[in-house]
Amino acid sequence: MDCNTATLSEIEDLLRRFRFKEVLSDDTSSKTIWLLGTIATTNVTSVDDEPPVPGQNAAIVVLERLAFSPQTIAKADCSLDSVLLATGERNDVYAWATGDARVAALKPDVRIALTYPATQKHIDKHRRQQRKWVCETPELYAKVTKPFIDSQPASRIQWVYNILSKQVESEHILFEDPDPERGFVIVPDLKWDATNMDNMYLVAIVHRHDLRSLRDLTNSHLPLLYNLRSKAVVAAQKYGVSSDQLRLYIHYQPSYYHLHVHITNVLLEGKGMLAGRAHLLDSVIDNISNIASDYYQRATIPYVLGSSDELWSHWAAHQNTSSDEPTTIST
Amino acid sequence: MDCNTATLSEIEDLLRRFRFKEVLSDDTSSKTIWLLGTIATTNVTSVDDEPPVPGQNAAIVVLERLAFSPQTIAKADCSLDSVLLATGERNDVYAWATGDARVAALKPDVRIALTYPATQKHIDKHRRQQRKWVCETPELYAKVTKPFIDSQPASRIQWVYNILSKQVESEHILFEDPDPERGFVIVPDLKWDATNMDNMYLVAIVHRHDLRSLRDLTNSHLPLLYNLRSKAVVAAQKYGVSSDQLRLYIHYQPSYYHLHVHITNVLLEGKGMLAGRAHLLDSVIDNISNIASDYYQRATIPYVLGSSDELWSHWAAHQNTSSDEPTTIST
Numbered sequence: 261m262d263c264n265t266a267t268l269s270e271i272e273d274l275l276r277r278f279r280f281k282e283v284l285s286d287d288t289s290s291k292t293i294w295l296l297g298t299i300a301t302t303n304v305t306s307v308d309d310e311p312p313v314p315g316q317n318a319a320i321v322v323l324e325r326l327a328f329s330p331q332t333i334a335k336a337d338c339s340l341d342s343v344l345l346a347t348g349e350r351n352d353v354y355a356w357a358t359g360d361a362r363v364a365a366l367k368p369d370v371r372i373a374l375t376y377p378a379t380q381k382h383i384d385k386h387r388r389q390q391r392k393w394v395c396e397t398p399e400l401y402a403k404v405t406k407p408f409i410d411s412q413p414a415s416r417i418q419w420v421y422n423i424l425s426k427q428v429e430s431e432h433i434l435f436e437d438p439d440p441e442r443g444f445v446i447v448p449d450l451k452w453d454a455t456n457m458d459n460m461y462l463v464a465i466v467h468r469h470d471l472r473s474l475r476d477l478t479n480s481h482l483p484l485l486y487n488l489r490s491k492a493v494v495a496a497q498k499y500g501v502s503s504d505q506l507r508l509y510i511h512y513q514p515s516y517y518h519l520h521v522h523i524t525n526v527l528l529e530g531k532g533m534l535a536g537r538a539h540l541l542d543s544v545i546d547n548i549s550n551i552a553s554d555y556y557q558r559a560t561i562p563y564v565l566g567s568s569d570e571l572w573s574h575w576a577a578h579q580n581t582s583s584d585e586p587t588t589i590s591t
Numbered sequence: 592m593d594c595n596t597a598t599l600s601e602i603e604d605l606l607r608r609f610r611f612k613e614v615l616s617d618d619t620s621s622k623t624i625w626l627l628g629t630i631a632t633t634n635v636t637s638v639d640d641e642p643p644v645p646g647q648n649a650a651i652v653v654l655e656r657l658a659f660s661p662q663t664i665a666k667a668d669c670s671l672d673s674v675l676l677a678t679g680e681r682n683d684v685y686a687w688a689t690g691d692a693r694v695a696a697l698k699p700d701v702r703i704a705l706t707y708p709a710t711q712k713h714i715d716k717h718r719r720q721q722r723k724w725v726c727e728t729p730e731l732y733a734k735v736t737k738p739f740i741d742s743q744p745a746s747r748i749q750w751v752y753n754i755l756s757k758q759v760e761s762e763h764i765l766f767e768d769p770d771p772e773r774g775f776v777i778v779p780d781l782k783w784d785a786t787n788m789d790n791m792y793l794v795a796i797v798h799r800h801d802l803r804s805l806r807d808l809t810n811s812h813l814p815l816l817y818n819l820r821s822k823a824v825v826a827a828q829k830y831g832v833s834s835d836q837l838r839l840y841i842h843y844q845p846s847y848y849h850l851h852v853h854i855t856n857v858l859l860e861g862k863g864m865l866a867g868r869a870h871l872l873d874s875v876i877d878n879i880s881n882i883a884s885d886y887y888q889r890a891t892i893p894y895v896l897g898s899s900d901e902l903w904s905h906w907a908a909h910q911n912t913s914s915d916e917p918t919t920i921s922t
Contacts (some may be wrong), residue, residue: 267679267680271688274686275672277673279670280668283665287658288789288860291657293661321671326622327619328617328622331615331622333624339610339611340703343603345599347641348598348599350598353709355605355704355706355707356703356705356781358657358681359699361700361701364781368677369690369700371687372686372690375686376685391836393836395804444808504723526724526895531860533866533867534860534864534869535864536864536866537866540893543891546891547890551886551889551890559874559881559882
């Protein structure tokens, strides 16, 4: 990275003048935190009680811990002399501690992003949304989720129909089985750069329009699911990803209500593959074929809703009008 | 967390005597790195060219960047005066930099785990490994996995029995239901710093010794599972984490074959919560109580094996001696 001394001192000056007001959100998995504050007019460290005004003195600072650099550590023949411990425990051959890693080979240790002046839109974007589990019983599916799905305007998934009918993106289609019942297309996911095979991310979108989600699947759809699984394996092999290196899964709730299957390299890990959102295709097939053909009509399915999800307000409305049913984990 | 000064200086002494030899592996998503080295006989910082000998001078150090604590940052009214920048760029209202976060409110910044002496098994476990999916049918469970579990020496989980019988770590027990059939203890997970509630990570370990994994659960264990779920919710509430903010799950394969349930804040995300390893307790209960009491004896369960997992070689041995059954996704 090009380091301009003038730029560095400008940023250092802004950071010195940053007055913390509020934690907007944080993410413990990426070890990132979003702070709202103000940029004071001077860098004198004194009490500065100006409230943040969007578009004027408001500033957002994002702090993210940096991953270690194996190259730097190996090159420096890393010693741990100067680590300052805060807490520690031992048990047999194991010891654990937390501390302040004051070791050059472990630096830099933080990435800082500053937005100044920050607008209200910047602030809203970084404020933490609430999240909560709901336990969707078949009854709650019928009362809350299905009416929500039924109310979705067709225009919402017009883009899916455009792909299936090859009105757009037809050059991106990697594979197609045109059968109206068992057929589907496979396209690269938008999140994939289409070059790094460790991150391979494809999506299979079924041709039929009547399957909105996991809840609609029964044993009558097994021919479609078997067909999709076997052909997805062949499509992925073209990218050098073998069948035992694939993660095939269906989201519930999905981001759009037209059945699609995610096809990723097992090395790719993230929020989208978490239990409670990702349902492995092999388990879906086993549940329907081996356990019960109406498994997905009978199962209670837990998932996490975020306050910015549209479905959130439907659950909230339901919970306000009925107190006779548990919608979350019952104690 | 209880900090014993003697323990701290013991660990500091070990770290001062650590001589780096090799990066075993690293994970940029969790910002963790695994180092192999030796513990020198003195803490004189001189060249020490002894090669690591497993079971003798070999040591593994795991360094993991810690998530920021919103509580600490808010309480300290965090200023960023003393951040030392290494690189920086600006564009319009945006600025980015990397640096050394020399700010008390951002400490501690590293978690250190030390294993000494480290055996060859410890070293192999942390070396970068191959991974592949297996689809464990009930037949393959009976042929491959169950014999492996049965062959585990009792000494492997002596540490679990020590916790249950309060011979060690009894001060860490957050909750206990002593009932021999339905009872369990709740302890903080070793991966948790016990201060940041966003990362809350507890483990409930059942008192009975006969349940080795998910595969053993039937409707006869529902009283245990219901009891555990409701009391885990109460235990987590003491940490300010409400029932709809909890992720309760069971690993399959687990890291040790004595039934335990992971209790984490929904905000905590990582490899341990991925579909194909984490089985949500609510789904487990629903599968057994509502779908089929022998669900976990009948289900085909897919999971990812790593080449350093002991079970990997058992599957490999099976696959070499039998070619009549598909053990991975069939095409």
